[in-house]
Amino acid sequence: MKIAKKVMALALSATLLLSLASCELITKTEEGKMKEAVAKVNGHTITRGEFLKRFETEKARMENLYGKDFFEKKENEAYVNQIKNNLIDNMINEVLLVKRAEELKVVPDEKTLQDEINKKIEEGKKSLGGEDKFNETLKNLKITLEDYKGYLRSGIIIDKLYDHIAKDVKVTDDDIKKYYNENIYDYTEKPNKMNVSHILVKTEEEAKKVKAELDAGAKFEDLAKKYSQDPGSKDKGGNLGDIYYNDKNYDKDFMTNAIALPEGKISAPVKTQFGYHIIKINKKEEYKQLPLEQVKAEIEKKLLDDKKAQAFQDELKKLKDKAKIKIYEERL
Structure with a gap:
């Protein structure tokens, strides 16, 4: 009888240990899922956790516009998948562009970066009507202040890269005249x-x-x-x-x-x-056409902005064409 009780106790102990191990395994599995790669870009891993942070923000934004059940509706399934695809594409672009900025040495020093981040945060508080409204907006969009600072940091670096790539772009008088003649009804x-x-x-x-x-x-x-x-x-x-x-x-x-x-x-x-x-x-x-000289500055700015944007897109395309990119769509 004592032997039977001892065997039973050992069995219960083993069961308890297995149960505890199972709980630990579940915890590790959930944590592990957040560390899974949803994409790899030239050896850089974009984790599921990083992706879900961005997705939850986009989800909150869309639900504010279209209602809380937007993502649950069957008819929106294709659109939701498109949101996910666009989101991971943007994150891949961000990795490539920040890396390119580092290679070209156009990333500001840490103090300058922090100053610009703080400036943008203060501008955000002012535009939203104060610190409380700012914090409430972050909360509604499910963004922590630290994550927001990280997004701003990447954005500032990419802006510097944009300026570097576009610095030599020019528009000639012939460009302006050609555009004016081809778009006369805009003027x-x-x-x-x-x-x-x-x-x-x-x-x-x-x-x-x-x-x-x-x-x-x-x-x-x-x-x-x-x-x-x-x-x-x-x-x-x-x-x-x-x-x-x-x-x-x-x-x-x-x-x-x-x-x-x-x-x-x-x-x-x-x-x-x-x-x-x-x-x-x-x-x-029908109305009289405006003379070229009257609209020249407007056209020049438009063409300059368009050419800069095109130069930047061309650079991004080159980066993506050369990059080793793997997307794990089933994990999105």
Whole structure:
């Protein structure tokens, strides 16, 4: 009997030890998960913990905009996955750019970095209405002050790299003149606009048939309802509403022909990527073009900003093309 009790006690002890070991294993596993790589960039590991910090902040931001259940809705699943992919891509970019800044020796010294971080924090407090509001915002976005300082630090370093890469970018007078001539409708006293109707059909033969009926006296609105393949305008007699001359959302050939057409006139068939259009201009409002000298500084700034951004993107692309990058998508 005593032997049986002893065996039982040993068994209970073993069970307890296994139970404790199991708890320890669970704890280590959870901690270990946070240290797992979600991506590796030239030997640098981005951990799951680092990724989740950023993701939780983005999640909080989106939930503030679209509601607490945004991430749980099935219809948002693809969008949530896109958020995750964009987030890890941004983190990879950050690693590459900070490393490049170190290689080019454009990282400020520690005192300068701290001064700039503190300055940005003070600016943040001021813009949000004080320290309490600032801290509340960090809390709502699930960011610790230390993490926020880390994000600012990377941002400042990347800004210095941007300035270094873009320092030699220039815009010539020829660049400015070319842009002005190609975008004349961006530089008028008031925005030029026209009220446009159209009938869209699939073939040139159909378009010629519609035009013949119009020439014979048929009403444009009636033919649009009868023939047009554009579901957004056919029930409105083909009316597209007011279109600004510099609207880039419309087909270029469509816009060129519409702008050239006088008010009240109907076009011959116009071919675009969507088919053949018969265009009618119901009304136009046109204004005088501003002289180049008046808008030169504005155009120069735009072109300079665009060229700087392109130079930076080109540098980033080169870095990514050369880098060894591995993403563990199943861990995101």
